[in-house]
Each structure stands twice: as C-alpha cells, then as structure tokens.
Amino acid sequence: MKNKKKWIAVAVLAVILILVSMFWYYSYVTQDQVAERNAAIIKAKQSGGLVSTTRTWKSVWSQVYWVVQGKNAQNENIMVWVPFQKVEGQPNVPAADNSGIHTELLKNGVDEEKMKAIIQQQLPDAEIVSLQPSVFNGEYVWQLFYNDGSHHNYTFYRFSDGGSTGVKYTLPNY
Structure with missing residues (x-):
C-alpha cells in the first residue's frame, strides 16, 4: 500500500x-x-x-x-x-x-464585422482563415487570407471603404 x-x-x-x-x-x-x-x-x-x-x-x-x-x-x-x-x-x-x-x-472606416459581411457577399464560398488590418502598398487595408476550395489566397480591402485593391495572391497547392 x-x-x-x-x-x-x-x-x-x-x-x-x-x-x-x-x-x-x-x-x-x-x-x-x-x-x-x-x-x-x-x-x-x-x-x-x-x-x-x-x-x-x-x-x-x-x-x-x-x-x-x-x-x-x-x-x-x-x-x-x-x-x-x-x-x-x-x-x-x-x-x-x-x-x-x-x-x-x-x-471613418470599415470595422471587422462589416468587412466580413462584404467578403461574404463578394466571396460567398470562401472560408476565411484570417482577417486583420494591415498596410499594403502604403495603403491601410484589411488583409484577408482565405481558402476558396482549391487554393489559399491573400487579398486586400481598403480600410477606408471596404473596396477591393484588386490585388490577389494565390498560394500554390502543397
């Protein structure tokens, strides 16, 4: 014992x-x-x-x-x-x-919840991995990292109005 x-x-x-x-x-x-x-x-x-x-x-x-x-x-x-x-x-x-x-x-800008609503409207099938404020090409933005079902992507939305910067980076599959 x-x-x-x-x-x-x-x-x-x-x-x-x-x-x-x-x-x-x-x-x-x-x-x-x-x-x-x-x-x-x-x-x-x-x-x-x-x-x-x-x-x-x-x-x-x-x-x-x-x-x-x-x-x-x-x-x-x-x-x-x-x-x-x-x-x-x-x-x-x-x-x-x-x-x-x-x-x-x-x-004076777009908060996180409004940005998520904009993303859901523009990219309805996207799975948001992360959304965070950032700076891209000297502009204050929301940086979105998402999965579209086949690839992971980065894209950027202006903080001021939620509009897309038109830049998208697609990561290769691994």
Whole structure:
C-alpha cells in the first residue's frame, strides 16, 4: 500500500513538473512577441491618441506593423497602425519617429464585422482563415487570407471603404 502511494505522489509531482516546464518554455518562446505588442501599445498611447486597448494584431507584409484597436480620450473607437523596424538580435522595435504612426476613427472606416459581411457577399464560398488590418502598398487595408476550395489566397480591402485593391495572391497547392 505504501509503495502505491509513493508512486502516485511521484506521478503527480512529475505531471506538475512537466506543466510548469511547459509554461516556462511557452513564456520564453513568446517573450519577443509580447515585448513587441506591449511596445506597440505604449507607442499608440504616446503618439496615436489611444487611451484603452481592445485588441491587437501583428501585420507582416513588406514591413512589420502592429495595429492596436481601442478607444481615444473622447471614448471613440480607433485603430492605430504602429510601424516597427528590425533590430538585430532583439525584438522588433517601434520606428524612432512618429511619422509612420497612423490613427483612424473606426467610424471613418470599415470595422471587422462589416468587412466580413462584404467578403461574404463578394466571396460567398470562401472560408476565411484570417482577417486583420494591415498596410499594403502604403495603403491601410484589411488583409484577408482565405481558402476558396482549391487554393489559399491573400487579398486586400481598403480600410477606408471596404473596396477591393484588386490585388490577389494565390498560394500554390502543397
């Protein structure tokens, strides 16, 4: 009986040790991502008029942007695009000057739910894999990654009016 209790205690201790190790590993692996997100939120509050944060997205196309959604001092919903630059051996950091930071009232653009409705109307058979705000060719857009049944595709819709940019990238099958 004592031997059985001993093995149960060892098994419980081993499970706890494995869970703690997995948490530490996850924290280690995501620390750069968390540091970038936190830096984007701070920069959006300092230079973009953000007061509170609702959601964040990381956009990587030709340049890294973090897009922060939240509220401004007037309690209006806003989106703030914060450009980042690569620093060798460190997480990406916000661009040094504030010229690349762009703030837009959500009411002056198309929010995520309206964008999904537009997509469903234009691409009724598309399975949306991800939809996120981004910057494409210097324009603030919604970046759509979707499956049309035969391929995965990227396409872009203007944030300002939800209109298509006319650019579509089809990924090869693998």
